[in-house]
Amino acid sequence: MLNRTQPIVTSAQLGALLVNVRKSRKLTQAQLGTRLGLSQKRISELELAPGTLSVDQLLGMCAQLGLHFSLQLREDNPPAQPPETDW
16 A cells, blocks of 8 residues: 555544545454454444544554554644634
8 A cells, every 4th residue: 555645624534534444454343343442333433423533542443454643734824713613
């Protein structure tokens, strides 16, 4: 697999990426769940609603799927005001 960066700006994009990588690694949800100590149902829920992932779960999934998690500043100008969030 090529080493490339995939910018993620929505939780839906994160979910799709996690599903695609899991499938490319030929892992079922149950197999990934076993590796993470989670049920198949919870893996399904996390893939469908990745906004519910804890940081520990996200980092664990990345480790099991061979993903490198990285944050970096965007090259474009930052917004004048911080975006509103639902937190």
